[in-house]
């Protein structure tokens with residue numbers, strides 16, 4: 371579901387907008403990717419998701435998304451992120467104008483102002499769209515186009531104005547005269563138009579242009595010719611209108627969006643040590659007085675509480691990190707990291723991991739589907755899967771929770787204040803009672819009662835002189851012989867000394 375960032379007052383009769391129409395059927399050839407263009411993602415949302423999020427606060431009566439190229443994937447994505455939206459298929463990609471006509475034909479009863487927006491405008495903000503709708507309404511236009519004055523208008527449609535400043539036409543670069551190419555005011559690909567006027571003019575669109583496509587941009591010239599009132603409103607921030615047509619632009623938009631997210635966080639009191647290497651999705655949240663060290667990535671629904679320190683070099687996806695916790699050089703997915711808990715360096719926390727207050731998951735530890743109780747520690751080199759660990763327990767280095775029998779996964783339960791010896795194999799399903807110990811190197815296959823010491827390993831056998839006999843001439847044998855000589859010499863010395871003693 372797309373969160374609503376702000377809202378526009380709806381008129382008494384209904385929503386402020388009759389519909390939002392997103393044009394998302396284009397191939398995106400310039401991306402040179404098998405992924406449909408609008409499904410490429412940045413800062414935690416697809417291109418399409420960003421556009422829908424910008425439009426969401428307008429609370430339009432209907433949301434229509436025109437799909438075509440890669441339609442199955444786009445429709446499936448839409449059903450996930452905006453189930454209330456309607457996908458309308460443009461079977462042949464005959465241009466943005468044709469796409470808009472197909473959309474409006476699918477909602478024939480629709481009347482009133484419609485927001486038409488390109489699906490590849492991920493930097494569009496709700497405030498910008500809202501301002502456009504308000505300007506459209508207050509000017510009494512039949513069509514209002516969002517524009518921007520840019521330094522480099524290459525590839526974009528130019529806004530042609532008459533001497534008195536009135537908008538006359540939008541001309542695509544490839545169809546523009548030299549004089550028109552010099553214009554730096556461009557078409558953002560975001561329009562508010564009256565549904566009836568749009569239907570009328572879209573129906574009479576030609577394709578007499580360099581690409582032989584029906585351009586939605588030509589609607590403006592057609593309405594001007596009718597004498598209908600049209601307008602062009604510059605965006606407050608020119609960044610908002612930047613489209614995304616190839617991989618380089620995708621990277622640039624991602625950078626801009628990330629800068630915006632980090633700026634907002636820093637203004638709200640978050641310490642971002644290195645904004646250049648810190649990436650935070652628009653869907654993540656970070657509280658004041660949290661610290662993000664260099665190389666931190668916060669993705670999805672991740673939340674970081676005040677006083678937590680994340681990084682350096684950590685990626686958190688759909689995690690929660692509570693107050694005062696720390697995560698160092700780790701990769702965490704769907705984990706809940708409780709207050710004052712510590713993670714890393716080099717931990718891998720997988721979904722279903724839950725660390726209670728003050729718990730520790732240390733170096734080279736992987737966890738999955740596991741609760742680590744208050745103050746319990748898994749300090750080194752362990753795999754902990756499908757487990758419940760009580761409070762105050764210590765899991766020795768290199769312990770493995772053997773959860774998988776090759777067919778099914780089984781759970782291990784560890785009580786409070788348990789001490790698991792280093793290199794214990796806990797073969798699930800198995801329970802270790804409160805206060806119990808396991809001896810280092812044990813393979814635990816049966817439950818351990820509370821307070822017991824479980825020893826499950828072969829007794830040690832020392833085969834004396836084996837190296838000298840079986841590895842004679844080796845450095846090991848030489849070392850062993852030298853040690854034996856030293857031992858004999860000190861035995862002699864000791865008996866001489868003790869002999870002297872007894873003489874006294």
Ligand code: UD1
Nearest residue numbers: 393394395396463464465466469489526527557559585613
């Ligand atoms: C378009 C505008 C241009 C504007 C720029 C802003 C046109 C003709 N030109 O150019 O004036 O400056 O956006 O970024 O609209 N689409 C369909 N079906 C089609 C063709 C396109 O749904 O048959 C959709 C695309 O998915 C895209 C939008 O329409 O979201 C615009 O198409 P695109 O090819 O990206 O147009 P641009 O060349 O970027």
Ligand code: CA
Nearest residue numbers: 490613614615
């Ligand atoms: Ca485009």
